[in-house]
Amino acid sequence: xxxxxxxxxxxxxxxxxxxxxxxxxxxxxxxxxxxxxxxxxxxxxxxxxxxxxxxxxxxxxxxxxxxxxxxxxxxxxxxxxxxxxxxxxxxxxxxxxxxxxxxxxxxxxxxxxxxxxxxxxxxxxxxxxxxxxxxxxxxxxxxxxxxxxxxxxxxxxxxxxxxxxxxxxxxxxxxxxxxxxxxxxxxxxxxxxxxxxxxxxxxxxxxxxxxxxxxxxxxxxxxxxxxxxxxxxxxxxxxxxxxxxxxxxxxxxxxxxxxxxxxxxxxxxxxxxxxxxxxxxxxxxxxxxxxxxxxxxxxxxxxxxxxxxxxxxxxxxxxxxxxxxxxxxxxxxxxxxxxxxxxxxxxxxxxxxxxxxxxxxxxxxxxxxxxxxxxxxxxxxxxxxxxxxxxxxxxxxxxxxxxxxxxxxxxxxxxxxxxxxxxxxxxxxxxxxxxxxxxxxxxxxxxxxxxxxxxxxxxxxxxxxxxxxxxxxxxxxxxxxxxxxxxxxxxxxxxxxxxxxxxxxxxxxxxxxxxxxxxxxxxxxxxxxxxxxxxxxxxxxxxxxxxxxxxxxxxxxxxxxxxxxxxxxxxx
Ligand code: CUV
Ligand code: SF4
Numbered sequence: 286x287x288x289x290x291x292x293x294x295x296x297x298x299x300x301x302x303x304x305x306x307x308x309x310x311x312x313x314x315x316x317x318x319x320x321x322x323x324x325x326x327x328x329x330x331x332x333x334x335x336x337x338x339x340x341x342x343x344x345x346x347x348x349x350x351x352x353x354x355x356x357x358x359x360x361x362x363x364x365x366x367x368x369x370x371x372x373x374x375x376x377x378x379x380x381x382x383x384x385x386x387x388x389x390x391x392x393x394x395x396x397x398x399x400x401x402x403x404x405x406x407x408x409x410x411x412x413x414x415x416x417x418x419x420x421x422x423x424x425x426x427x428x429x430x431x432x433x434x435x436x437x438x439x440x441x442x443x444x445x446x447x448x449x450x451x452x453x454x455x456x457x458x459x460x461x462x463x464x465x466x467x468x469x470x471x472x473x474x475x476x477x478x479x480x481x482x483x484x485x486x487x488x489x490x491x492x493x494x495x496x497x498x499x500x501x502x503x504x505x506x507x508x509x510x511x512x513x514x515x516x517x518x519x520x521x522x523x524x525x526x527x528x529x530x531x532x533x534x535x536x537x538x539x540x541x542x543x544x545x546x547x548x549x550x551x552x553x554x555x556x557x558x559x560x561x562x563x564x565x566x567x568x569x570x571x572x573x574x575x576x577x578x579x580x581x582x583x584x585x586x587x588x589x590x591x592x593x594x595x596x597x598x599x600x601x602x603x604x605x606x607x608x609x610x611x612x613x614x615x616x617x618x619x620x621x622x623x624x625x626x627x628x629x630x631x632x633x634x635x636x637x638x639x640x641x642x643x644x645x646x647x648x649x650x651x652x653x654x655x656x657x658x659x660x661x662x663x664x665x666x667x668x669x670x671x672x673x674x675x676x677x678x679x680x681x682x683x684x685x686x687x688x689x690x691x692x693x694x695x696x697x698x699x700x701x702x703x704x705x706x707x708x709x710x711x712x713x714x715x716x717x718x719x720x721x722x723x724x725x726x727x728x729x730x731x732x733x734x735x736x737x738x739x740x741x742x743x744x745x746x747x748x749x750x751x752x753x754x755x756x757x758x759x760x761x762x763x764x765x766x767x768x769x770x771x772x773x774x775x776x777x778x779x780x781x782x783x784x785x786x787x788x789x790x791x792x793x794x795x796x797x798x799x800x801x802x803x804x805x806x807x808x809x810x811x812x813x814x815x816x817x818x819x820x821x822x823x824x825x826x827x828x829x830x831x832x833x834x835x836x837x838x839x840x841x842x843x844x845x846x847x848x849x850x851x852x853x854x855x856x857x
Contacts, residue, residue: 286313286317288301288302288305289732290732291313291729291732291733292596292732292733292734293732293733293734293735293738294526294593294597294680294733294734294760294763294764295678295680296526296527296528296593296597296600296678296680296681296763297527297593297596297597297600297678297733297734299676299678299680300527300597300600300601300603300604300676300678301313301600303603303676304599304600304603304624307603307627309603309623309624309627310620310623310624311599311600311620311624312596312599312618312620312729313729315620316729316730325341325342325343328359329358329359329362329363330342330343330355330358330359331358331362332349332353332358332361332362334361334477334478334479335351335478335479335480337349337350337351337479338350340353340358342354342355342358351479351480353483356485357483357484357485357488359485360485360488360489360492361476361477361482361488362477363488363489363492363839364473364476364477364488364489364491364492364495365473365474365477366836366839367473367492367495367496367836367839367840367843368469368470368473368474368477368492368495368840369836369840370496370499370835370836370837370838370839370840370841371466371469371470371473371495371496371498371499371503371840372470373614373615373835373836373837373840374499374503374504374507374798374799374837374840375435375466375467375470375498375499375502375503375504375507376503376614376638377503377504377507377542377543377614377615377799378435378466378502378503378504378506378507378510378799379432379435379503380543380545381506381507381510381511381514381543381545382428382431382432382435382506382510383432383651384396384514384545384651385398385424385427385428385431385510385513385514386424386425386428386429386432387651387652388424388514389421389422389424389425389428390421390425391421392652393651393652393654394652395549395651395653395654395655396514396545396651396654397514398420398421398424398513398514399513399514399515399516400512400513400516400517401420401513403509403512403513403517403691404420404423404424404427404513405423407427407509407513408423408426408427410443410444410446411426411427411430411431411443413426413427413430424513428510430443431506431509431510434465434466434502434503434506435465435466435467435503436465436466436467436468437464437465438465439464440464441462441463441464442462442463442464442465442466442497442498442501442502444501444502444505444506445462445463445497445501445502447501447805447806447809448501448805448809448821448848449809449812449813449819449820449821451819451820451821452820452821452822452848452849455849456497456847459490459493460490460494461490461491461493461494461497461847462494462497463494463495463497463498463501463502464498465498466498466499466502466503469491469494469495469498470495470498472491472495473491473492473495476488476491492843493843493844493846493847494847495840496840496841496843496844496846496847497844497847497848499840499841499844500801500802500805500840500841500844500845500847500848501802501805501844501848504798504799504801504802504841505802505805505806507799507802508796508799508800508802508803511544511582511799512689514544515544515548515582515586516586517689517691517692518585518586518686518687518688518689518692518796519687519689519692520685520686520687520688520692520696521584521586521587521588521685521686521687522588522683522684522685523584523588523589523590523591523683523684523685523686524590524591524681524682524683524684525584525590525591525681525682525684525759525762525763525767526591526592526593526678526680526681526682526762526763527592527593527597527600527601527604527677527678527680527681528677528678528679528680528681529572529574529590529591529592529681530572530574530592530601530604530606530607530677531569531570531572531606531677532606532675532677533568533569533570534563534568534569534570534571534572535563535566535568535570535571535572535608535665535666535669536572536574536606536607536608536665537550537554537571537572537573537574537607537608537609537610537611537661537662537665538573538574538575538576538592538601538602538607538609538610538611539551539573539574539575539576539579539580539583539610539611539612540575540576540577540579540580540598540610540611540612540613540617541577541578541579541612541613541614541615541616541617541636542577542578542579542582542613542614542615542616542797542798542799543579543613543614543636544579544582544583544586545613545649545651545654546579546611546613546635546636546649546654546658547573547575547579547582547583547611547613548582548583548586549649549654549655549657549658550573550611550658550661550662551573551583551587551589552655552658553655553658553659553661553662554571554572554573554662555571556659556662559571559659559662559663559666562663562666563666563669566666566667566669566670567669567670568666568669571662571665571666572590573589573590574589574590574591574592574601575589575590575591575592576591576592576593576594576595576597576598576601577594577595577598577615577616577756577759578615578616578755578756578797578798578799579613579797580592580593580594580759581686581754581755581758581759581794581796581797581800582796582797584684584686584687584794585686585687585689585794585796585797585800586687588686588687590681591684591759591762593759593763594726594727594733594734594755594756594759594760594763595616595726595727595756595834596727596728596729596733598616598617598618598621599618599620599621599624602621602624602625602628602630603624603628603676604675604676604677604678605628605629605672605673605674605675605676606672606675606677607628607630608629608630608631608664608665608666608668608669608672609630609631609632609633609661609662609664609665609668610625610630610631610632610633611633611635611647611661612632612633612634612635612639613634613635613636613639613649614636614638614639615639615835615837616726616834616835617634617639617641619641619642621641621644622641622642622643622644628673629668629671629672629673630668631645631664631665631668632644632645633645633646633647633661633664634646634647635647635648635649635657635661636649647660647661680763682762682763682764682765682767682768682771683765683768684762684767684768684794685767685768685769685790685794686758686762686767686794686796687794688752688789688793688794688795688796689795689796689800689803690803690806690807690810691703693705693789693793693807694810696787696788696789697787697789704814705807705810705811705814706814707783707787708750708811708814709811709814709815709816709817710816711779711783712817712825713816713817715779716748716779716780716782716783717748717749717750717779717780717783718747718748718749718779718825719749719750719825719826719827720749720750720751720752720811720824720825720826720827721740721744721749721750721751721752721826721827721828721829722751722752722753722754722801722804722826722827722828722829722845723737723740723741723744723751723752723753723757723761723828723829723830723831724753724754724755724757724798724801724828724829724830724838724841725737725755725756725757725830725831725832725833725838725841726755726756726757726832726833726834726835726838727756727760727832727834728832728833728834731831731832733760733832734760734763734764734832736831736832736855737753737757737760737761737831737832738760738761738764738766740829740831741753741761741766741792742766742775745772745775745776745777745780745791745792746775746776746777747777748776748777748778748779748780749780750780750783750791750793751791751792751793752792752793752795752804752807753767753792753793753794753795754795754796754797754798754800754801754803754804755797755798755801755838756832757830757832758794758795758796760832761792761794762794766792767790767792767794768790769784769790769791772790772791772792773785773790773791775791776791798837798838798841801841801844801845804828805844805845805848808821808824808826808848808850809821811824811826812824820849821848821849821850822849822850824850826850826851827850827851827852827853828841828842828845828850828851828852828853829852829853829854830842830852830853830854830855831853831854831855832855833854833855833856838854839854842854
């Protein structure tokens, strides 16, 4: 397959060619080796749940050994995938909650509760007393309530109360308002084990419940607590694509999901002593760039450059210019180890729950986070001298990131009266036809970035305001769609007029995958602002995920559906 069939991103095409010339395999090559992929697996009609199987359902044998039919098997597989996606986001949320508490207690001295205004809002929401109390004391209590959301034995997810009343009533009527996150995940595994839930409708109902525990629970908590810890994002400039890698500097890639690690590496790269060390080895500085959702987190809060999305992770190493890649959890390909072995790049895993066979592990302990980050940066500097030939595809685009819910509200309403009113008004008068959330990954089965960016351009042309998260954001960024002056050229007249008046771009970069929870809050705000109906289901809002790879994307899709929103999902 030609590089341009594999990716629509010019930088990626160049790197794919480079790897082909060197005879180094990447995800696309491994996909080719896997072909043809199993048809039963693709349809979800293969069951490996018990030892009487594996059973694959076909016309000839329509039932598994236990008698389970295709509906049950597909529904069970789907539920397990959604539960796994929820577990991933929520474990991320749990880690944040633990660091949050440690920071408030002063045990993780490198982290501080930065956004105290947001902390106070959370305190009020959680019923924590604030009068005359020390900010860290409030923080400990808020953090402990948040941590309880994962395993409490009674009650439902607190943040489901943020949804419009009408939606809460629907959840209660159908019995899908989520309880503790861990409980919903555990119950998913129980229900889908051999001989338990065998009514596909009942199984899918629980898929909604567990997914809601993510969207209005684990992922939302992760977002909110991270905002307090690292600051609520506000619009800032950054750059996107492999051209951000610098030939004359020490380059570090942070890849994965939890800003707990990347925030510290970013800070350590500015350390005067380490910058001095870098000079000594002949480098003009230290560049930290991100891939995948970690990149979104850093772009959102610090304008730190984005090197690429999911399918770029192996390609960035092929530039020969990466001294060190530090990874934590989720969406990290095991193939990175083999690619790194062809270059001088030092690959290091940092999360104790995510090691890779044959790859060095440096444990990221929150109590000595900055020191650990400094060790990693020093390792990168020491590795600079081992560089061979360097080929950096010279493509990059300017991007504006940082559109948190709070920012959008502020930009729409102005500083005196933050409000979604102008958005509702412009939807009602027809200048804006609706809102689309374009989310998710990049999948080697489809041409990288093509579906995301084509859809976004077509939507804004038709006056639909677009909000993006995850690797879809980075896909847009690489094509200049997060650069207001480029994106406005594609926008229809009505949308363009509104964007220019209010000062927002037509494509808003809203962050990482967990930041999809920001979209839920924004939708609830559209309802409470009035004029667009009194239910989430009535909103002119759609979510689309066209290049997904991860079970997390299924969890996100399902919590949008269970929140009443229209979702378009494509999986090859
Ligand atoms: Ni969590 S889940 S490939 S990094 S968006 Fe990117 Fe985003 Fe999908 Fe993974
Ligand atoms: Fe087969 Fe039923 Fe066992 Fe699944 S649970 S492997 S369908 S016997």
